[in-house]
Amino acid sequence: MLEPIIKELTKQDIFSMIVLVLEANRSKQFYKTLGAKEIDKIKIEILGKQLNEIVYGWDDIRTIF
16 A cells, blocks of 8 residues: 555655544554654544544655565
């Protein structure tokens, strides 16, 4: 899932990346397993419902795979 994105970013000399994941998403552990660090939490609204998102990031995506 992430591999094609990382390949394209590195081809463009982009080596850091962030992802935003809903806090209630049980799959958020996936990004931690790949070495992402929690940077921030933000509140968003979708269809009138307030939700929390976690911002995860990598300083160097070349270390992921």
